[in-house]
Amino acid sequence: MATEDERYRTSSQYRLWSFTPANLQELRTKTNSLAKQQIAPRLAADPPPDFLTADEELRLVRFYTMELIRAAQFCELPTEIRSTAAIFFRRFYATNSVMTYPPTELLKTSLFFGCKAEGFYIRLSKLAEKLSGTTAEQILAGEYLLCQGIRFAFDVRHPFRALEGAILELKRKYPDQEARISKAHARAREILKFSPLLTDAYFHYTPSQIMMAALRMVDTELVDMLVPGPPSNATDDAIGAHTNLREKILGVIESCRSMLEEERPERMAEYWDTPETTKAMRPLRKKLQKCRDPDRVDLVALQRARREQAVKKPKPAAPEEPDVFGGSRDVKRRKVGGTDDVFGPPL
Structure with a gap:
């Protein structure tokens, strides 16, 4: 899978x-x-x-x-x-x-x-x-x-689903800390609704990394719980590889956290408003x-002009349909018996 x-x-x-x-x-x-x-x-x-x-x-x-x-x-x-x-x-x-x-x-x-x-x-x-x-x-x-x-x-792809999954996992592993986890959940969600949208986080990081960065802004220890250290019974080589990978993951999360810190939710009221x-x-x-483009400043007029141009564009002539039996077809109708009766002359 x-x-x-x-x-x-x-x-x-x-x-x-x-x-x-x-x-x-x-x-x-x-x-x-x-x-x-x-x-x-x-x-x-x-x-x-x-x-x-x-x-x-x-x-x-x-x-x-x-x-x-x-x-x-x-x-x-x-x-x-x-x-x-x-x-x-x-x-x-x-x-x-x-x-x-x-x-x-x-x-x-x-x-x-x-x-x-x-x-x-x-x-x-x-x-x-x-x-x-x-x-x-x-x-x-x-x-x-x-x-x-x-x-x-x-x-x-947004980080909201990743956050819900992380919170469920934390509550499952640490049921005695549900109040703390719920508080971090609410605060992290507020961050995700604002900070990544005002920064370049979506261009540089995955949804899970953005979620972890928001959670790290709220409670660093919860992120450590989600990205644990090596098991105690691991070999030295396994411990070294696990430690290096964990440091790499946390380094990326920390870099994303620094970006999100530029636009904390409080700035909406304290700065932008x-x-x-x-x-x-x-x-x-x-x-x-x-310095605006004078030809594109009015999108409604631009769209109308393009539509009119498309209508005026001459359509290519349809090719003459060939006669499946060979030769050319006589498309003229012949008058039958010199009568105007649509059903033809009497038998």
């Missing part, structure tokens, strides 16, 4: 959306550079505007991810829907620039498509009504763009307004 790790390595999340930090940085730099090259001629500005850097784009993506989370909470969408939508949004802007496609529109599309991907039914009109100043057409306008941008990888943060983001948002 395949292990959980082996099954994960067959997923589109691992094959298409897992990167080393260096590779992800290189991808974002390339995306930013290509966007500048494509947008500059369309703006026809002399001198050209001051374009966003790759780091500034990442700051804006994080800001708009937070806006997406707020919108999901306002719309009372379940946790997994919110998480899937946020990951779709961040994947899209790994290979597309915020200067090319407007994040204010794509976050709405991500929310709706996150519902569809997770099998959660919500009427499009109801979602548009909840998102003030939004029409159903605006939400749908970026849907195909989003699908292309995430490479049609709709399966998102403060007037100081809004003020600090204002210059970047103004800078974005000056």
Whole structure:
């Protein structure tokens, strides 16, 4: 039977959306550079505007991810829907620039498509009504763009199930510590609902590693219980191999924990919901307004133009159907007996 790790390595999340930090940085730099090259001629500005850097784009993506989370909470969408939508949004802007496609529109599309991907039914009109100043057409306008941008990888593996399994295992092994484990469970779940979505954790770590990192933020000893040391009756070689493997596992978990620490759940109120943060983001948002792609800023108009272009495109002439009996067919109808009777002349 395949292990959980082996099954994960067959997923589109691992094959298409897992990167080393260096590779992800290189991808974002390339995306930013290509966007500048494509947008500059369309703006026809002399001198050209001051374009966003790759780091500034990442700051804006994080800001708009937070806006997406707020919108999901306002719309009372379940946790997994919110998480899937946020990951779709961040994947899209790994290979597309915020200067090319407007994040204010794509976050709405991500929310709706996150519902569809997770099998959660919500009427499009109801979602548009909840998102003030939004029409159903605006939400749908970026849907195909989003699908292309995430490479049609709709399966998102979250760490929530891994957490439930770990908690069940801990309660089974240590029934006398159920209160402690339950408290850690609730806190770790709060972390998983926020911290991995605002960071690059999903790009670098497996769901189980993210879960362990969140649990380590709450109670380090519980992680040690889940990743125990070598058995006492093992040989020296087995002890050495087990110790090396355990240190490697804990090293990865600790690295992920450090990343999650950058965006603890408290920062939602202490940082992202403060007037100081809004003020600090204002210059970047103004800078974005000056260097956006004028041909793609209105996704509804872009979609209509593409639809009209597809309709106007001439269709190739259908080939003449050959006569199965050979020769050419006379498609003209012959008049029978000079009568207009549809059944022919009388016998």
